[in-house]
Amino acid sequence: METEEKEPEKAVLSSESSTFEFLYNKDNLIKCLQCGRCTAGCPAAKVFDDYSPREIVRRAQECSADELAKDPLIWRCGQCYTCNSRCPRNNTPASIILNARNKAFKEGYAPDEIYKKASLLFESLESIGVTISPELFKYDLGLLSKLVDSDKITTLRAELGLPPQNARDIPVPTKALKEIRTILKLTCNKGGRFNDH
Amino acid sequence: MYLFKSCVAGTFFPGIERSFRFILNSLNIDYFDDPNQSSCTGFAGHCGMVPPEANLSLNARNLALAHNSGYNNVVCTCPTSYANLKECIGDLEDDKTRAAINDVLKAVNYEYTGGVTVYHAAEVLYSLKEILAERAKFSLSQVHIATHHGCHYTKVFYDEVTGGLWEYPTLLDEICAAFSATLVDYSERSSCCGLGFSHLIGVDEYTESTSFRKLESILAEEPDLIVTMCAGCQLILDRFQRHFEERFNHVVPVLNVSQLVALLLGADKSRDACLQFGTIDIKPLLEKMGAI
Numbered sequence: 001m002e003t004e005e006k007e008p009e010k011a012v013l014s015s016e017s018s019t020f021e022f023l024y025n026k027d028n029l030i031k032c033l034q035c036g037r038c039t040a041g042c043p044a045a046k047v048f049d050d051y052s053p054r055e056i057v058r059r060a061q062e063c064s065a066d067e068l069a070k071d072p073l074i075w076r077c078g079q080c081y082t083c084n085s086r087c088p089r090n091n092t093p094a095s096i097i098l099n100a101r102n103k104a105f106k107e108g109y110a111p112d113e114i115y116k117k118a119s120l121l122f123e124s125l126e127s128i129g130v131t132i133s134p135e136l137f138k139y140d141l142g143l144l145s146k147l148v149d150s151d152k153i154t155t156l157r158a159e160l161g162l163p164p165q166n167a168r169d170i171p172v173p174t175k176a177l178k179e180i181r182t183i184l185k186l187t188c189n190k191g192g193r194f195n196d197h
Numbered sequence: 198m199y200l201f202k203s204c205v206a207g208t209f210f211p212g213i214e215r216s217f218r219f220i221l222n223s224l225n226i227d228y229f230d231d232p233n234q235s236s237c238t239g240f241a242g243h244c245g246m247v248p249p250e251a252n253l254s255l256n257a258r259n260l261a262l263a264h265n266s267g268y269n270n271v272v273c274t275c276p277t278s279y280a281n282l283k284e285c286i287g288d289l290e291d292d293k294t295r296a297a298i299n300d301v302l303k304a305v306n307y308e309y310t311g312g313v314t315v316y317h318a319a320e321v322l323y324s325l326k327e328i329l330a331e332r333a334k335f336s337l338s339q340v341h342i343a344t345h346h347g348c349h350y351t352k353v354f355y356d357e358v359t360g361g362l363w364e365y366p367t368l369l370d371e372i373c374a375a376f377s378a379t380l381v382d383y384s385e386r387s388s389c390c391g392l393g394f395s396h397l398i399g400v401d402e403y404t405e406s407t408s409f410r411k412l413e414s415i416l417a418e419e420p421d422l423i424v425t426m427c428a429g430c431q432l433i434l435d436r437f438q439r440h441f442e443e444r445f446n447h448v449v450p451v452l453n454v455s456q457l458v459a460l461l462l463g464a465d466k467s468r469d470a471c472l473q474f475g476t477i478d479i480k481p482l483l484e485k486m487g488a489i
Contacts, residue, residue: 046410048403079395114244118246125241143397187251
């Protein structure tokens with residue numbers, strides 16, 4: 001897990017290249033009426049008094065992508081996309097937030113907790129090609145670890161003859177794993193804290 | 198059809214994919230269960246951890262695997278995979294994006310050329326519901342069901358929902374009704390289960406508070422069963438009933454629609470449906486179904 005960071009062999013793409021600029025394009029947002037239908041249906045807005053997707057969209061219109069990425073409120077969203085389905089102008093506050101999170105993650109603005117969990121999920125992705133797997137039971141996964149009796153799941157999986165640490169009944173074959181690792185190496189940017197295996 | 202695997206289902210509820218394959222086998226429907234696909238990365242993706250180019254490249258490879266196999270109907274059991282793959286297909290329609298992603302795929306000898314359609318497994322069951330009901334060994338005529346359609350099925354591609362409208366989806370309700378179930382409505386029907394991705398693997402109020410509101414509303418209607426189409430929702434709705442047990446008068450089992458349909462067709466409760474992975478007593482439900 002704690003391997004040193006090296007540069008990817010070949011940086012084919014980065015989110016700063018022109019190809020992916022559309023993700024942060026403000027032109028996608030100018031239609032917002034500030035009507036608040038997103039906030040009225042938002043489960044995160046019910047939980048957190050300081051959070052409103054309507055306000056996030058307003059900030060996305062007025063601030064730079066960098067300022068939005070630094071806003072800690074982007075981590076309040078639960079990514080349920082209720083805002084997407086309710087918007088009369090076909091905006092997607094959840095996607096604006098996701099793009100801001102991607103930028104925050106890349107630039108080093110994301111909460112420490114996110115980097116810690118990312119290293120776990122990416123270890124699973126790189127080692128067996130699967131994002132969530134029983135292999136992760138040995139780590140602290142916050143609330144998920146408290147909810148799940150991992151010993152019981154491990155026992156039940158063994159009774160079914162399932163691989164103890166793999167979410168797949170047939171593990172991803174070696175050749176495919178090499179392909180997955182090559183793609184990760186080519187596409188995960190330097191600032192993204194990905195380990196180069 | 199090309200079966201797309203779910204990491205959450207594979208980890209916590211292996212019965213979901215086993216049940217779906219049991220149903221397809223029962224009807225002699227051809228499918229390809231390909232181990233070479235990668236995770237869609239959606240769980241980490243919604244936490245902001247996956248750069249868009251990594252998500253697009255991995256899923257362009259997945260979609261190319263399906264296309265190259267000749268099985269162009271990709272069927273997901275996970276609504277997050279369903280929505281993520283559909284979003285990727287949309288993004289890859291852009292010439293510049295597709296060229297950039299294919300440049301990555303060259304390194305692993307793949308090319309994304311499109312030609313693939315993505316469905317959710319519940320849509321397959323919906324299209325087969327009359328045939329499935331004819332073959333049922335048991336009935337839901339004594340069973341009251343509350344359904345929960347996953348947000349990433351109903352709210353991302355909200356205008357492509359099968360059965361009802363995104364604001365009131367009836368996909369799962371109509372499948373259950375084909376087996377004579379009684380459906381119960383509840384006030385928080387279209388609310389999120391509470392999973393929240395980064396919230397679930399971190400610690401804050403979102404998941405607990407949202408799942409409590411959802412479950413309180415469901416349990417007030419006293420159903421015998423909650424039916425979902427998402428392993429993540431199933432995990433939340435099952436485990437949080439245990440978590441809040443002292444605050445609820447009673448708890449009810451949670452099943453994925455594939456597990457329920459497989460059981461109705463006579464699937465093995467442990468080996469196929471893997472009911473042992475749920476934490477709530479399922480015997481009262483099985484008695485009402487006439488399955489024990």
